[in-house]
Amino acid sequence: MYRNLSVHQKQVVWAWAFLAIPIIFYAVIRFYPTANAMLISLQDWNLLGDRVWAGWENYDKLWNDPIFWKVFRNTFAYLLIGTPISLLVSFAIAYHLDKLRFMHGFLRMLYFLPFMTSAVAMAWVWRWFYQPVPIGLFNNFLSTLGIAQIEFLRSTTLALPAILAPAVWAGLGFQVIIFMAGLRAIPRSYYEAARIDGVSGWTVLWEITIPLLKPTIVFIVVFSSIGFLRIFDQVFNMTTGDPGGPLNSTKPLVLMIYQSAFTDFDMGYAAAQTVVLFLVLLIVSLVQLRILQDR
Amino acid sequence: MIAHHIRSSAVGATAALALLTGTAKAEVEIEYWQYFFDARVAAMEQLIENFETANPDITVKMTHFPYADYRTKVAAAIPAGEGPDVVQLFYGWLNDYVAANLIQPLPNDSFPPDMIAGEFFPMVSAMREGDNYWALPTAVRSLALFYNERLFEEAGIAGPPATLDEMIEIAKKLTKTDAAGNITQVGITAGMTAQDHHWFREVLVRQFGGEPYLDDYKTVNYNSDAGVKAAEFYVGLANEHEVTSFGFMDEPQAAFKAGRAGMHIDGSFRIGSLNKTRGLKWGVAELPANADGMKSNYSSYWVNAITTKAEGEKYDAAVKFMQYVTSDEAMQIWLDVVGELPAKPSVGLTEANANDEVFGPFIRGLAYANTTKFANESAQRQFLIDMVERIDLEGQSAADSVAAAAEAEQKLLDEYYN
Incomplete structure (x- = not known):
């Protein structure tokens, strides 16, 4: 049969044969578990016993769970504080680094290093930084100045920003590199034309650089938003013992999912939260793409 | 003759082989x-x-x-x-x-x-x-009170406390602060994240005259005078007597291991790791009794x-x-x-x-221990962690906070048993 095919048809067959591998991979590793998670969210399962049909019970429980709403707010706090700050800081660094020739490569490497460091190791080091005296770095410093210590992680208001700081710092290197690539892609001639016309530096930034960086900004905003919505490593490792911080003040959705699944063994409830997270990620990404894309 | 010998040894060998595979089976x-x-x-x-x-x-x-x-x-x-x-x-x-x-x-x-x-x-x-x-x-x-013998000696304390009141007095002598007023050595470690939630449930609540649970641990019963007094006592170690600080050195056992804590309540499973800690001289005593001499423990x-x-x-x-x-x-x-x-x-x-x-x-x-029947130990521990934090960080009254913890725990128990 294969022999009777035309050359074009044979090419199509081969293309599909090769494409089948990633398609099967995605079906088994991605789509099947995703569909299964959606199914489990409608069931009751403690990992040991049988799965029991529960209908919308898990979603109902979620809606009426005050901790879930607290966690929901925290998750958006990470997003709404983390994304703009990391965007501004990384742009500022990239903008100035781009103009710098002296030790350019070395500085770029320094900014990129935290991105390559394991989040777990970094979280534990920062956890130690934040401890009260006599072991905490920051508080020991305050103490030598005679200032009373600050309970960074044992505070219902300060704990979330304290955890966010290393998360922003860790992602900075990657965003700086992307911004610099974007800056390099802007044709020099635009700047030269602006200089000939005698336009101020501020206008150049506002009218040329930022508009032409839009695709880069869209990418970074979407990418870092998804990152902050899925924040887990930093929170989990900086608050083990009292997971999610004092009175759940730092608990993000992913940590709640983890706890429901692997400490409470309430797989159905965890799956329901996962579906909600999936929808949130989907909506946030779509909205951002819509707003930031060229119309 | 020789042939017979050979044959019999061959038979013997087969028999031995059969026996061998037999045992292997x-x-x-x-x-x-x-x-x-x-x-x-x-x-x-x-x-x-x-x-x-x-x-x-x-x-x-x-x-x-x-x-x-x-x-x-x-x-x-x-x-x-x-x-x-x-x-x-x-x-x-x-x-x-x-x-x-x-x-x-x-x-x-x-x-x-x-x-x-x-x-x-x-x-x-x-x-x-x-x-x-x-x-x-x-x-x-079971639980017991670990104490740092060097710190006891340094503060001139003869031996471990027998009662809760003695425990506070001793802890006061062992607490050190720096110029800024921060605690740098605690008299006794505290943290519901470690073993203290067991100490609270099965020991303190009972010692203040209560019964933590009823109905084979299906009904929460620490929302009582005794429970409130126990919570006040526990949080008071940090806020009233200032002999401890929650979250001090991250984990209670770490503070004790580092020689920065005079006393520490922990389980028998800690013995092994404390034995390996160099330079730490420690002793163990039974958990302090209440003023009437009543003792309790968790196992x-x-x-x-x-x-x-x-x-x-x-x-x-x-x-x-x-x-x-x-x-x-x-x-x-x-x-x-x-x-x-x-x-x-x-x-x-x-x-x-x-x-x-x-x-x-x-x-x-x-001999006098009680065993809590947990439905979900980590969740039930979390209720007590939150209870202390509401009092300590948000200034809620002990009575309200204990009531909230009891309500949340009861809800979990109801879900589990029904």
Whole structure:
């Protein structure tokens, strides 16, 4: 049969044969578990016993769970504080680094290093930084100045920003590199034309650089938003013992999912939260793409 | 003649070969699973070696996992016909394991229930259902007060406190602060994240005249005068007496290990790691009594059970193995290697063990200990962590905070039991 095919048809067959591998991979590793998670969210399962049909019970429980709403707010706090700050800081660094020739490569490497460091190791080091005296770095410093210590992680208001700081710092290197690539892609001639016309530096930034960086900004905003919505490593490792911080003040959705699944063994409830997270990620990404894309 | 010789030796060799393969056939391998904890693995290796020497036809293969993965692996393996024939589980998980058909009851001819009831500490009765026990422990745990002998000496304190009031007085002498007013050495460690939630439930609430739970731990009962007083006492250690600080040095046991804490309440399983801490001179005392001399303690245990996967000769081998790991000999080995206390008074309360400087206070504590029946230990612990934080960080009154904790815990218990 294969022999009777035309050359074009044979090419199509081969293309599909090769494409089948990633398609099967995605079906088994991605789509099947995703569909299964959606199914489990409608069931009751403690990992040991049988799965029991529960209908919308898990979603109902979620809606009426005050901790879930607290966690929901925290998750958006990470997003709404983390994304703009990391965007501004990384742009500022990239903008100035781009103009710098002296030790350019070395500085770029320094900014990129935290991105390559394991989040777990970094979280534990920062956890130690934040401890009260006599072991905490920051508080020991305050103490030598005679200032009373600050309970960074044992505070219902300060704990979330304290955890966010290393998360922003860790992602900075990657965003700086992307911004610099974007800056390099802007044709020099635009700047030269602006200089000939005698336009101020501020206008150049506002009218040329930022508009032409839009695709880069869209990418970074979407990418870092998804990152902050899925924040887990930093929170989990900086608050083990009292997971999610004092009175759940730092608990993000992913940590709640983890706890429901692997400490409470309430797989159905965890799956329901996962579906909600999936929808949130989907909506946030779509909205951002819509707003930031060229119309 | 020679030919005959050759033939007979050939026959002999065949017979020997047959015998050899015969014994090889009779050999059974069973699997044992537990979670990874250095000393427990070492102790079990020793038990398996002794067991295999006594039963040359049985081999036991031990597999261990990090604690975090343990339950998931067990749950996935047994229904698939893989995994352990004998499995270790926390006493609080029994209901879940039974409901999921993961374990089978111990045969009552090899484990006569009345004999077990007579020989083991009474708390083990939670493993009994009718004429059978589901599972049995090798060792049990209780709490005691660890104290730093160097710091005691330095502050001129003669010995560990006998009562709660004495404990506060001693803790005051042991507390140090820096110029900015921060605590740099605590009199006593505090943190519901460690063992203090057990101390609160089963010890403090009772010592202030309450009963933490009713109805076989299905009804929360610490929302009472006693519970509020216990909470006030506990949070007062930090806020009123200022002899401790929550979150000091990250974890209570870390502060004690580093020599920055005068006293520390912890379980017998801590003995092993404290023994390895160089330069730390420590002693153990029974938990302080209340003003009337009333003492209480919390005990818990891990058990071993035969899984539903074990059948036929593997089942018989598993029964033999279970008999060995619950024997007096096994319990003494477990005590010597892990530091966990024998599950039978006849072994634990020997003259030598009960008067042991280190094990003694824990073993004496077992005599008046209570065992909380948890539905979900980490969630129930979280309620008490939150209770303290509401008082300490948000300034809520102890009465309101205790009431909120009790309400949340009751909701969880209702969901679990219904």
